[in-house]
Amino acid sequence: MTLPYAEPLTVxxxxxxxxPEPPRRGEEGGEPCFPCxxxxxxxxxxxDQHWTLHNPGRTGLPGSVWLASRAHxxxxxxxxxxxxxxxxxxCGCVERAVLSLGDVGxxxxxxxxxxxxxxxxxxxxxxxxxxxxxxxYLMAWEDALEPATEEQIAGAGRKIATAMKHR
Ligand SMILES: [Zn+2]
Numbered sequence: 001m002t003l004p005y006a007e008p009l010t011v012x013x014x015x016x017x018x019x020p021e022p023p024r025r026g027e028e029g030g031e032p033c034f035p036c037x038x039x040x041x042x043x044x045x046x047x048d049q050h051w052t053l054h055n056p057g058r059t060g061l062p063g064s065v066w067l068a069s070r071a072h073x074x075x076x077x078x079x080x081x082x083x084x085x086x087x088x089x090x091c092g093c094v095e096r097a098v099l100s101l102g103d104v105g106x107x108x109x110x111x112x113x114x115x116x117x118x119x120x121x122x123x124x125x126x127x128x129x130x131x132x133x134x135x136x137y138l139m140a141w142e143d144a145l146e147p148a149t150e151e152q153i154a155g156a157g158r159k160i161a162t163a164m165k166h167r
Pocket of ligand 1: 026033034035036071072073117118
């Protein structure tokens with residue numbers, strides 16, 4: 001795997017510590033929670049009792065989607081048991097739905113959690129044969145690739161939604 005930048009890259013020192021850390025979206029004192037807002041319905045492509053699945057606003061890798069819990073909790077550490085019991089199954093369904101797009105080498109699952117305090121995970125397809133984009137470098141490439149058009153993102157989302165309904 002390689003970074004999408006020419007050598008030589010240089011190592012820099014870490015920035016100063018920021019403690020206490022500023023509130024994230026959805027935390028007291030922070031910006032409003034996006035998944036809890038009506039605005040999150042605008043890119044909704046599928047949902048069930050516990051989960052909602054969304055298109056991204058922007059990506060260089062169409063077929064990327066994010067899965068959020070309906071309930072507002074932060075992470076695995078405070079995930080209600082009845083939601084946790086469905087997580088692996090819904091992740092498997094989303095993975096199969098993204099694979100059904102074709103020309104997908106692997107589907108990567110990311111949980112970052114630094115931006116918003118409402119549980120969500122990302123599914124990001126690595127294009128078939130793009131071994132240079134393997135592993136953690138996929139997101140560096142995602143940032144450097146030409147952004148997909150709204151229609152490319154919506155079209156991939158429609159196919160994923162159809163596959164989710166027929167799971
Ligand atoms: Zn929320």
